Amino acid sequence: MTKIYKPLWRFPVAVQIRIHLQFQKVSTSATEEADRRRSATRDMILEGSDSVKMYTGLNSKEVLLKIYKIITKKVKRINYSRGPQKAKQHKANPHPGGRAKVTDWFDEYLLTLVHIREGLSMNILASWFGVSLSSVSSIIPTWVNYLFRILQKFIVWPSTEQIKRSLPKSYPAKYADTRVILDCTKFFLKKPKNCSSQAATYSQYKHHNAVKVLIGISPRGLITFVSHPYGGNSSDRCIMEKEILDKIEPGDAVMVDRGFTISGLLLQRAAKLYMPPFTRKQEGGKGKFLNQNEIVKTREIASLRIHVERAIERMKNFKILTNTMDLNVSPRLYQIMVIVAVFFNLNPPLLE
Known part of the structure; x- marks a missing residue:
């Protein structure tokens, strides 16, 4: 026999309040867990020069922060990619994945660098940074594009x-x-x-x-x-x-x-x-x-x-x-190659 569920407004007010508080508690718990994961991932990456090089390919935390500073000076607002289908309807979207923003720019910057360096799947990145899969699929192409636009001038002929x-x-x-x-x-x-x-x-x-x-x-x-x-x-x-x-x-x-x-x-x-x-x-x-x-x-x-x-x-x-x-993904390969080439040139030259 099919169960028939009553809408929330049919319950007594006291029950409605109790249900609402329960959902709020679950939501708060999930948000706290996502924040904890993000914080742990950030601390893991920024622990020292060795960890920065391992997870981002950059030589030091100072270089990592300097590049981020260059980006934030050039970019005042980020319009997130939502894929070719949705882009036709929404050319610019201020939130990754179309949802309320839960990460700051620095975490998104780190997420993108880890993706380029380690080649991790979007599922793993979503877990590490405590964000949804749709947010990751929006953040990566967006930040690759911004990194490319700003860093490409450093490949000099x-x-x-x-x-x-x-x-x-x-x-x-x-x-x-x-x-x-x-x-x-x-x-x-x-x-x-x-x-x-x-x-x-x-x-x-x-x-x-x-x-x-x-x-x-x-x-x-x-x-x-x-x-x-x-x-x-x-x-x-x-x-x-x-x-x-x-x-x-x-x-x-x-x-x-x-x-x-x-x-x-x-x-x-x-x-x-x-x-x-x-x-x-x-x-x-x-x-x-x-x-x-x-x-x-x-x-x-x-x-x-x-x-x-x-x-x-x-x-x-x-x-x-x-x-x-x-x-x-191959159209984005050129952008990634240019970003990687800039990171490569930040190391000491192959020949002195």
């Missing part, structure tokens, strides 16, 4: 003169005209449902759906360029031509690994290419070889080019970049 003035003392003179050292890296995607998206992102080399990003560093080891993400089957030449070729000036040199077929593009701009020589077949067709000069050149370039690989490896210490992403 230095002039030729600046590059020469900052060359490490140990840098070989014969490669002193190097303007940028380039390499591509890939980030795995979950298999898209759309067939055309599958074809555009499938990497024959990785045997996986992926997006591809071009990274450039200065001879000193600072990140000076981050490209937008491209489908996993895009060629290095294609990305280079679309993203960075216009920045190369006559007399510059670009250092790359084998496979970057860009010598013709650089020749058009009166620039040089430093790339390890390809092996050749031996006479008689048995095996491949390099002559002595080519071996020396290969070793010299490899010893300098390895630093762009080190830079990419350090960037991927931010675990959000090693997670397999949904295709709808």
Whole structure:
């Protein structure tokens, strides 16, 4: 037999008051528990420089607070993202998740940094920071967007003169005209449902759906360029031509690994290419070889080019970049890559 529940107003006034107080007690208890979790998480992250570096990727609490101060100086009001569907109805929303705000900006800042550094799921972040899942899904894209907009100016493409003035003392003179050292890296995607998206992102080399990003560093080891993400089957030449070729000036040199077929593009701009020589077949067709000069050149370039690989490896210490992403997250990947690159450059350079 179906139970029929009476509406609250049908109860005696004394009972109504008792029920209301009970609900208020439960609500207060839940709020206190959420506050306790937030406070414990904040204390855990800010315990010391080691914990700050572990959970946010920044070197110290001072750097963490300085970046937050820069943001709060630039931003007076935050309009929270509510996803593509709701954004059509509500372009700006002053509260995450569309509810009354229960976190302050600093907690949201920490939540976003922990998400980027540790790659934690939204469920775990909601539990750590004592907020709803819908709030987390609103806070993260909003703060990623604001961090990107404010920090992107700190990724600087230095002039030729600046590059020469900052060359490490140990840098070989014969490669002193190097303007940028380039390499591509890939980030795995979950298999898209759309067939055309599958074809555009499938990497024959990785045997996986992926997006591809071009990274450039200065001879000193600072990140000076981050490209937008491209489908996993895009060629290095294609990305280079679309993203960075216009920045190369006559007399510059670009250092790359084998496979970057860009010598013709650089020749058009009166620039040089430093790339390890390809092996050749031996006479008689048995095996491949390099002559002595080519071996020396290969070793010299490899010893300098390895630093762009080190830079990419350090960037991927931010675990959000090693997670397999949904295709709808990839547009935000460029913003995250720029944020991570800024954090990387706050560390001492790879080469002094």
